[in-house]
């Protein structure tokens with residue numbers, strides 16, 4: 001069992017939690033995530049390790065379905081059933097040069113640790129941070145501190161420039177081609193970023209959020225068509241080459257359990273009434 005040590009609402013339905021897990025904190029490398037089982041009757045869900053200290057890990061998550069809502073209902077002092085990890089590939093400690101970091105919505109929770117790591121490796125970072133509206137713009141200060149330039153977009157124009165992150169990316173690409181683009185956020189956004197960078201063959205990494213169950217490479221739920229082959233997001237990723245991902249099969253797969261997920265959430269809400 002893993003004790004919930006701290007909990008902070010950082011935006012509507014978005015929590016930052018602190019969980020006591022000394023062995024995970026010690027083994028953690030940037031790019032890693034954990035598989036969280038909030039409750040014995042919950043399911044296993046992958047969540048990025050946002051930060052660590054000696055004894056604890058920090059996780060930022062958005063309430064979207066049953067398990068994330070269960071986690072959101074837990075109080076400081078409660079015990080989380082299981083936290084497995086750290087898992088996923090360590091992000092390379094490499095100087096790529098000019099890097100554009102594109103973070104959409106809660107994807108910013110993964111962009112911060114990756115951005116800090118890239119900055120520490122001597123890369124020059126331009127960050128594009130997008131959200132639906134001003135209230136959902138996450139980690140502006142943290143991303144500004146590691147970026148040469150930070151561009152903020154909101155879909156409704158309530159903060160920064162009006163538009164999608166891809167509108168800002170088009171402008172950045174029209175002035176100078178970067179050595180690397182990294183996109184983290186909704187799958188449709190990561191596909192759109194990959195489509196934009198493909199014609200100029202700019203190396204593009206995406207942090208894939210495919211449906212995942214075991215997180216150890218055993219179950220195959222997170223498989224993704226990848227060039228001529230198939231990879232598993234949990235052990236081959238989560239950062240993968242956006243130009244090799246078969247988006248046409250990945251995008252519909254993300255919705256394949258929608259009916260069951262909706263039913264599961266409504267049953268949980270009925271039980272708690």
Ligand code: FAD
Nearest residue numbers: 045046047048060061062064065066067068209210238261
């Ligand atoms: P469900 O009932 O499973 O689903 C509710 C809705 O969310 C449905 O519309 C469904 O289509 C969508 N959904 C379900 N599973 C996923 C998934 N794996 N990815 C995207 N959409 C999904 N989320 C965060 O908020 N913070 C993070 O740091 C974070 N890190 C992730 C790291 C990795 C490597 C991966 C693969 C995903 C990450 N996610 C993160 C997404 C998170 O795992 C899902 O939001 C979570 O599994 C949803 O579980 P649920 O039971 O609450 O919702």
Ligand code: NAD
Nearest residue numbers: 104105106107110130131132164165185186188189192207
């Ligand atoms: P959202 O729907 O609010 O979108 C965020 C931003 O992405 C938008 O403001 C827009 O700029 C851009 N965007 C969205 N759709 C686009 C499109 N079709 N074309 C171009 N740009 C587009 O995002 P959200 O609700 O915060 O969801 C965040 C997503 O990030 C979830 O799917 C979650 O699973 C994922 N996530 C992934 C990780 C990871 O490590 N892989 C970590 C955290 C969150």
